[in-house]
Amino acid sequence: MSLLTLRQLACGYTEHPVVSGLDLTLEPGEIGCLLGPSGCGKTTTLRAIAGFEPISQGEIKLAGEILSRPGFTVAPEKRHIGMVFQDYALFPHLTVAENVAFGIRRHPERTRVVNELTRLVKLDALHTRYPHELSGGQQQRVALARALAPSPRLLLLDEPFSNLDVELRRTLSAEVRDILKSRGTSAVLVTHDQEEAFAVSDKIGVFQHGHLEQWDTPGRLYHAPETPFVATFIGxxxxxxxxxxxxxxxxxxxxxxxxxxxxxxxxxxxxxxxxxxxxxxxxxxxxxxxxxxxxxxxxxxxxxxxxxxxxxxxxxxxxxxxxxxxxxxxxxxxxxxxxxxxxx
Incomplete structure (x- = not known):
């Protein structure tokens, strides 16, 4: 069974849908990427998966469970989906450890989970620091650890590296892939950066004007593009x-x-x-x-x-x-x- 299934998905404004006719599947353990120019519908799709955006057609399933269809939606907090926002959205009054623990406050092994995750993202020596005392890359690691703490079935990342300089973006994107793979966590990220998409993803969906042009491996997108837009946009x-x-x-x-x-x-x-x-x-x-x-x-x-x-x-x-x-x-x-x- 596929972990994530989007079937004939349409969402956006009533008369002018931002996304339409969208079909894709993500297998357990895979990392997918939604790639395309600004305004193509990739962020709207991510928000619909998270439950922040209603859909007007089709359906969204996670592990066989329907999350969204017209007139029905499971609340975001009940979807077992983690989210890493573009601006990190860390709590400024909480330390690194407290931010990571925020979503598992009642977990019986909260301390163990926090220690394990901060060690995984290389922040185990910074437990007592506050977000303003961290670099951009460190803040991104805290946001990732916080999203992973509840062991979500799926992790969503909205342009997670866009606020970082080029070299740090390249380094951190490789680290994030390693972290997700080591935990077997499935993920979908949104980006407009092709190098980033190729470095992180197992599957990439290329969007144009609200339509998914091709959902495929990075290698096939480059060597076997299915449409002229994919051919010119990639590479x-x-x-x-x-x-x-x-x-x-x-x-x-x-x-x-x-x-x-x-x-x-x-x-x-x-x-x-x-x-x-x-x-x-x-x-x-x-x-x-x-x-x-x-x-x-x-x-x-x-x-x-x-x-x-x-x-x-x-x-x-x-x-x-x-x-x-x-x-x-x-x-x-x-x-x-x-x-x-x-x-x-």
Whole structure:
């Protein structure tokens, strides 16, 4: 049995639903992520799972129990769901230990649980400190420990790392995944940061305009996107035009490629997905890209290149590549089996 099931979910305003036709399942022990641009419906979905948002269609089930359907909702405090808020929502007048213990005040082994969790989140030496005496990362750890203390069946995290600097966000996201996996806790988090989503999640749902475009593993989202939006949103994808040559091969201005996902007939026009890591420098290549912009990233350099047809693509080359704006770079494809979509 799936732990979490959302079936044909719709919620939001009566005449203008924020989310509609949403189907997804989360298995026990999995970490899922709702990913998408601002206003796409991911936070509304999380709030509906938590019980803060009524639904107008469909249903939400947790471990086979109906939590929400039109006209019926289980109260948030009775759902056995933990929540980590974006602003942490710690009680300023309570110490670290008191914050963690807040939801288990009547637990017969409260002290043991608090000690175990503060040790797990590396705060066991800070029991008597107050939230204002902690860094942002430490406050996030307290919020996580407090949410885990009642042993929820599901944990929800609303953009949990958005208030942290980039390096701390990267470190803490990996730690949170390890903590959740060590406890076998299922979770759903909301983010707009792709790197964060890939680092933490077993499954990712990509949203656009209130619709779930694809619910899949990070690897499949990157290598086998099901819609053009997912293809371009995940991993900075670009499209170049192609024409079928028969035998499922396609001619493009970057060379001959083979379709990974679509049977392409001779003469059929398609759009071919090109990612930055698909291209490599090749001085002897007959295909030259004109440098439009370039950015040195330390371990690599990112280039926006204009192909002879005028089509723009992005390429990431290792190290410092010193071609300047307006110069030409010989390029060729590293990947020749690629995702394609019908041209519209």
């Amino acid at each position: 900075q994808g670009y499209f170049i035009p192609g024409i079928g040559m028969g035998n499922n091969t396609i001619r493009t201005e970057l060379g001959i490629v083979e379709s990974l996902n679509l049977k392409v007939s001779e003469g059929q026009l398609v759009n071919v997905l090109i990612r930055p890591d698909f291209l490599i420098r090749s001085p002897e290549s007959p295909v030259q890209g004109r440098v439009v912009t370039h950015t040195f990233l330390g371990a690599s350099s990112r280039y926006h290149l204009q192909l002879p047809s005028g089509t723009l693509v992005e390429a990431t080359f290792p190290g410092l590549v010193e071609q300047q704006t307006g110069e030409m770079i010989g390029i060729r494809l590293r990947e020749t089996v690629v995702t394609v979509f019908k041209a519209e």
